[in-house]
Amino acid sequence: MSLRRKKGAEVEETLKRIQSQKGVQGIIIVNSEGIPVKSTLDNQSTVQYSALIHQLVMKARSTLRDIDPQNDLTFLRVRSKKNEIMIAPDKDYFLIVIQNPSA
Amino acid sequence: MTILYFSLHHFIIEGHKGVIGTIIVNSEGLPIRTTLDNSTTSLYARLLRSFTTLARSAVRDVDPQNDLTFVRIRSKKQEILVAPENNFLLIVIQNPSE
Numbered sequence: 001m002s003l004r005r006k007k008g009a010e011v012e013e014t015l016k017r018i019q020s021q022k023g024v025q026g027i028i029i030v031n032s033e034g035i036p037v038k039s040t041l042d043n044q045s046t047v048q049y050s051a052l053i054h055q056l057v058m059k060a061r062s063t064l065r066d067i068d069p070q071n072d073l074t075f076l077r078v079r080s081k082k083n084e085i086m087i088a089p090d091k092d093y094f095l096i097v098i099q100n101p102s103a
Numbered sequence: 104m105t106i107l108y109f110s111l112h113h114f115i116i117e118g119h120k121g122v123i124g125t126i127i128v129n130s131e132g133l134p135i136r137t138t139l140d141n142s143t144t145s146l147y148a149r150l151l152r153s154f155t156t157l158a159r160s161a162v163r164d165v166d167p168q169n170d171l172t173f174v175r176i177r178s179k180k181q182e183i184l185v186a187p188e189n190n191f192l193l194i195v196i197q198n199p200s201e
Contacts, residue, residue, distance in 0.1 A: 048164070048165060049165065052161040053161070055161070056158060056161055063150045063151065063154050063176070064176065064178050066146070066150055067147070067150065070180075071179055071181075074178055075175075076174075076176055077173070077175035077177075078158050078174055079171070079174070080169045080171050081169055083169075
């Protein structure tokens, strides 16, 4: 398999693994511009979550940098009554997992 | 009642290892309890109040029936926990390794 296809397959496998965890409602991968590149949710939800969370990640990053310019975001967890959104930022992308917290 | 609840939380949390500081911010955004110095407190209070507002509106935008209950911002050097309650905010800053 070419490197690109191998990596693509790895990503798919990882997504499947996360998706199979109890309580996981959706997974979205968003690029550095806030554009969703992969999602297990419908289009509308994907676009909505991506935009809102991109904004939130930017805000979390600037909050941390205002406190300490040397510091950076490694993980973000937003819990609400109905679910929990976990955001793992990376260099070029961020991974969003929406789950049911009680599961 | 909420203030009492928060004060208890505040003192109990402060006893935990790894906690760098705790701040309680009232509905007007004013810190009413803190274990940190004034300027650090003001900075955290202002920034986290702003962040929490954004997080809450994001949650409500997706589902107006839903509401924010907790935020955890993890970074290389520390972890910031924010628990909103009745327009007050309980902020805990701790070591990320705990």
